[in-house]
Amino acid sequence: MALGSLLARMTRTDRWLVLLLMLAAFASLWFVLGRSVGRSLLVYAGDTLAFTAPLDQDRQIELHGPLGDTLIEVVAGKVRVISSPCSRKICIGMGAIQRSGDLLACVPNRVVIRIEGEGGEYDLLSR
Amino acid sequence: MLKRPLALIAALLLILLLSWSLRPRAASDVSRTALIMGTLVEIKGVGLDDKDMEGAISDAFDAMRREEARFSTRIETSQISAINRAITAIEVDPEVLAVLQLGQRISRQSEGAFHPGLGRLLKLWNFEAVSPRVPALSEVNALLPALIGEPVAISGSAVKRLNPDLQLDLGGIAKGYAVDRALAVLRAAGIESASVNAGGDIGLLGGHAERPWKIGIQHPRKTGQLLATLELRDRAVVTSGDYERFFLQDGMRYHHVFDPRTGFPARACQSVSVVTATVAEADALATAAFVLGPIKGLALLERLPDVEGLIVSATGEVEVTSGLKDQIRWR
Incomplete structure (x- = not known):
């Protein structure tokens, strides 16, 4: 009616x-x-932002540092260091990061990897 | 009465307007990282425009580098290196005095569980080596007598080691102090919401804009998983764990948190997280409680004013201070 x-x-x-x-x-x-902001991968060489990319695309990134090349892999939204010229390979041992706010670094080779975007369980991780 | 369905059109326009205002936007945080004191430091700022924030963050990093120049034992010209070389009292900056006094206070409060004079022990264990190994017991035992009693005498602004065999290494506590200095710089620049994270040593200025900061506490035995989260404003959070820097030898885990009374890694805890007003104090207390173990460590944290914490014992049981019980969210 x-x-x-x-x-x-x-x-x-x-x-x-x-x-x-x-x-x-x-x-x-x-x-x-229906759509959240996509997470991004930020890779720094020392203090300089060297590379950024969405996290939903698989890729490998080779970054040159003072000790040599660090090889970073992005697979299924997870980021890990798979090859590093540093002596103790702590960066490889740290495994994969995937949450917003997570950080991964190879301090000797001055490579820093950060995941940025909304929707993380936390802002900062105390470890 | 309306002759046309203006109300319907207005409602649809309102939905459009609301959708636009609620559209997803990238976080307005400004985040920058730098490698300082041998660790990754991340500063996040919320609120000011990007240009002002960038300037303040640069100044905060510079403040941390100044503290590195004062405190690092790897820098020959640092004041700690100068104290370690000197056989007489030497004049130091007020910043160095403040950290030494804090270290001595927490050393006394923890009955020696925290000790600012482990330089020789750390060199002996050499966690920076490609393949670290357990030193001989005799080598470790030879260093212990120097760790009994007060490490330095302070008179005015002059500092002298009380034992020539003792070497200061303020390590974590100096890193925490540098974070506190960075927060002071950000505060002075008019920033009300910021965080400084130096390898897990976290200092918070205000909340994350309107809400508190959400802090994840790493699970000590489940890599990549959280033990708990905390919502905090204007606090410092530091975790000491046996899982970050360690090596395995003969099936045993040897980590970098040493018991000054034995010269070996402390064995009673997997991790300790401390929440208090300053990062330097949180750093020293997390180490002290880790060394003391879950019972004495919890008693220490409960006894001190404005200090909270959670302790995961060597067998995985979790102890929480009374003031933190209602704030913690388990995962």
């Missing part, structure tokens, strides 16, 4: 306008509710 009365009062232009607005509203809601 109410809908019929409403439709009866609408002109053709009104109907098009309402349809357009409804589509835009649904699209906006999908954008807000």
Whole structure:
């Protein structure tokens, strides 16, 4: 009844306008509710940002430092160091990072890897 | 009555407007990292515009580098290196005095479980080596007499080692102090929300904008998993664990938190996290409680004002100070 009365009062232009607005509203809601900000990988050489990429694309990154090349691997949203010229290989032993705010570093070769983005369980990790 | 469905159109426009205002945006934090004191330091700032924040963070890093120049035993010209070489009293900066006094106080409060004079012991164990190994018992025992009693005498701004065989190494406590200095620089620049994280030594300025900072506590035995989270503002959090720097020999785990009374790694805990007002104090207390073990360590943390903490014993049981019980979220 109410809908019929409403439709009866609408002109053709009104109907098009309402349809357009409804589509835009649904699209906006999908954008807000259905999608979170993607996480990014940031790689620093010393204090300089050397490389950044979305975390949802698998890749390998080779970064040159004072000791040689550090090889970083991104697979299934996880980042790890797979090869390093440093002596104790602590960076390889740290394993993979995947949460926003996680850090991985090879201090001797001055390579720093950070994951940035929203939705992490924590802002900072005490370890 | 409306002749046209203006209300419907207005509602749809409102949804569009709300969606726009709630659209996902990248975090407004400014984060920068630097390698200082042999560790990775990350400073996050929230609130000011990016340019002002970048300038303040650069100044905070510079403040930490100044403390590294004062305290590092790897830098020949540092004041700690100068004290370690001198046979007479030498004048030092107020910053060095403050950290030495803090170290001596916590050494007394913990009955020697924290000791600022482990330089020779750390060199003997040499965790920086490619393949560290357990030193001979006789070598370790030879260093222990120098660790009995007060390590230095302080008179005005002059400092003298009380035993020529003792070498100061303020390590973690100096790193914590450097974090405190960085926070002071950020505060002076008008920043109300910031964090400084030096290899897990965390200092917090305010909250993360409107909400508290969420701090994850690493599980000592499950790599990549959390033991707990804490929500904090204006606090320092430091964790000492046996899982970060260690080597295995003959099936035994040898880590870098030493008991000054035995010269060997302390065995009673897996990790200790301390929450207090300054990072330097949290650092020293986390080491002290780790060495003391879960019972005496918990008693120490409970006894001190404005100090909270959680201790994971060697067998995995968790002890929490009374003031932290209601704040902690287990994972």
